Amino acid sequence: MSAILARRPVLRWVAPGAALAVIIAGSQLAAHWPANAAVSLPPKTAQQLLVDLQGATPHALSGTVKATASLGLPQLPEGMTGADDSASPLGLLSGTHTAKVWYDGKTSGRIALLGDSAETDLVANSSGLWLWQSSDKSVLHVPGGSLTSTPPRRTGPVHAEPGSRQAITPGMAQQLSTPEGVAAFALRMLDPSTQVTTDSNERIAGRAAYQLVLTPKTSGTTIGSIRIAFDAANFTPLRTEIFAKGAAKPAVNVGFSSISYQRPSASVFAFRPPAGASVKTVNPSTKAGHTRPSGFSAPQLVGKDWASVLVGKLPAHATSGAAKERDVLRMLPSVSGSWGSGHLLSTSLVNVVLTDDGRYAIGAVPAASLYAALGRG
Amino acid sequence: MMRFARSEMRLIAGRRRNQAGLAVLAAVPILLAIAVRLTESNPRGGGPPSFIDDIVGNGVFVAFAALTLQLTLFLPLAISMVSGDAIAGEAHTGTLRYLLTVPAGRSRVLAVKYFGLVFGAFVAVFTVAVVGALVGMAIFGTGSLTTLSGTQISLGAGLLRLFVSTVYVALGMSSLAALGLFVSTLTTQPIAATVATMVLTAAMWVLDAVPQLGWLHPWLLVDHWAAFADLMRDPADWGGVWRGLSVDLGYAVVCLLAAWARFDGKDITT
Structure with a gap:
């Protein structure tokens, strides 16, 4: 061995070369492994799928959501879009963002929007709604019952109403940061003007999924289609994509990159404003007066x-x-x-x-x- | 072998320039703490989110802020300096051939050199963290820490997370040291090796800051270096740290094998 190496020193370079090749090949294989696993779900009509969706019960979950928006927004001055502050809700309008989502299946939920050394948390628990922003250490508290004023976690079109009538607000941006929120928004638009089809054999975050495809029948809109994917086993919404007319890639893509249906521990939903934070309490009834x-x-x-x-x-x-x-x-x-x-x-x-x-x-x-x-x- | 490693550690720790570099590394958290103390009354928020705003609340954050600040320049510079010197420095002063006369074998010389560099990386990073935590606690006091998620954890849990973060940063620096060691086998000019390693690091930071090159970012050594900040979430987010460690390991393995291929087959004339 060493005799060969002594005669042909170049052969030594095989070792780092092979290591590099193994690392690159291995990482590619690991990245595409779950996607390659075949999915063979029995086909479902849109009607069947919608019925299944309404029959589905909320499921406890925790997971990571990735949201990508490529709306082709014009370049706004630094600090206006919050692009430098990726944990701010307005920053969601461009680029890719990551959020962690926890839901206990009943009344408590939490969305943590992750930024670079920053985090925005929306927590719903028995003491009401809490919005925490680490960038300025501010807490917004809306006292009241849990999850009554947040978007419903299930997206059956029947219960998709509360809190959804407002225009684009930071709360709306928060809502749109989960697959559930975007799905509720899209389903509200569902009516006879829309062609509804389904698609099986999708795999999202390692789960086999059905996809509901909404295609507008009118030519008067910029929306090409909206695709909402649901876990085939328990009909949890896993991903929503909104395509512009004629576009091959989605303009908005919000979906789980990993999900687990284990009930998260209760401590995840606990929130008490830390020392030194500026706390603002907003009463839901008085808030309506403020916004007008x-x-x-x-x-x-x-x-x-x-x-x-x-x-x-x-x-x-x-x-x-x-x-x-x-x-x-x-x-x-x-x-x-x-x-x-x-x-x-x-x-x-x-x-x-x-x-x-x-x-x-x-x-x-x-x-x-x-x-x-x-x-x- | 042990004796060889010990003498290598003594060599690195005993160099005047290394001691001076360590003093600079230790000075940054002290300056940071004093600067924050002097400007404490200023309105906070709006600045770069790198734990600096948290310092007033708890001195331990001086350590986190100092690690974040030094990650881009001072720590890689120190590692580049020491690792660029490892082989090229010996070659430059003409001591490399004497080193190879001890019955150790070239692979073993390389292994001991890398061991010394890892030792240096841990000393450098822990100096920053320990000095930062001590100075911070002395100036600002301490208590429970506020996480990025707005919850509070006890001082013990916070110090544990600081320890894990420090080890993580030190491992990242050890991986850079492997890159520096490889560069150091390519030349007999230690300055050239140091500059080349530093340029590679800077180039990776630049590439990492260009959003259009997003596909390249997971492959850059520096991309995950700051991921220890995710440990200050509640619950701690280990995803970035594990990805960072795997990138560190990948770079270390490839660079060490390349260093071996170069060093083992090289004609040593100086």
Whole structure:
């Protein structure tokens, strides 16, 4: 052996080369191993699947959720999107984010949005709702019964209502960070305007899964299809993907990368504000009064189904706005027409128009439909 | 063999430049603690999230913050300096051929050199953590620690997590030392080996900061170095740490084998 090596020193390099090859091959194999395992589920119609879903009981679980958004958002100034602070809810609008999710199957749940040396936690337990942000050590407490004001963990279309009527708020962003939350949002849109099909033989987080595919029948929307995957064994929602029209890759993808159905220990749901944290308590009843400052008028819905557009007027003080917000607005392309003039925020899924006189229109529709809705409203 | 290893440790610990480097490493947590103490009244928040905001609440966080801060420059620089010196330094001063006259074999020389580097890495990282924790506790006091998840853990549990974090960082540095050792076998100029190792580290940090190269990040040695921060969640998140350790191990194995292939087959003339 050493005689060979002495004669041909180059042969020694076989050792590091082989080690490198083994490491690369091994890691690739490990990464794709569960995905390659074949899935052979009996096919189910959409009707069967929906019935199964409503019959399913909530299941205790803990797991890791990865959320990827590639909406094609314009580059916003640093600090506006929270892109540098990956644990903030607004930062969810771009890039890939990881959250840990725990649910005890009954009344307690927790979502931990992981950032670099930072964490945002939403905890629902018997003392109410707690929102903890490690970046500024703030605690928001909504006293009350557990999980009554959070999105329901099961996504049967029947119970998908509470708390879901608000526009995009940080709470909404939180809701959209779990597969359950996005699924509830999507199922609300389900009605005769939609073609519903199913897909079996998916494997997500190592679990065999059925997939519900919702395809809008109208051409007036930017949404191509919404795919929601459910665990074939207990119908826990495992992944939601939203595709823009004609896109091969999902614009929004929220799904478990690992999941376990073992009941998490109760200590996971315990939360007591730590010393030195700034605690704000919000009473649900008084909060409703806060969010309606004078000059606020309820937005109206123009159009129907997938092509509907939300049109409304911003409160007066919001249009005068902070300098930072005006700077962002200036970066957006300006648009004008018979409806007036304003700025357009265009993404692959959602378009938003803010007019110079403080009106807004938002919808999963092409920009032209927004202009039409503004002209009518 | 043991005697050889002991003399190697004495050699590394006894060098003036290594002692000076260690003093710099120890100075950072002290400066950090004093700076935070002097600016304590300033509004906090909004800064880079690297445990610095937590220091006021509990001095132990000086150690975590110092580890996070030194991970990008000072610790890799110290490891590059010592590991670049390991073989190239001996070759440069002409002592390598005498070293090889002892009946030890080249593989054994390499093994002892790497052992010495791992020893150096542990001494360097533990110096930062211990000095940080002691200075922090002396200036800011201590008690239970607030985790990133907003829950509190006892001082004992916090110190245990600090210990595990310190070992994790030291293992990461040991892996860099293997890379440095390989580079050191390629040249007879210790400065060149040190600079090359430092440049490789810096290049990996740069690549790690480019989001468009996301597919490459899991393969970079430095990518998981800061993963010990996940241990300060509640419950502690070990995923990043295990991934980091496997990357560390991969780099160490490949670099040590490469160092062996180079060193064992090399003509030693100096």
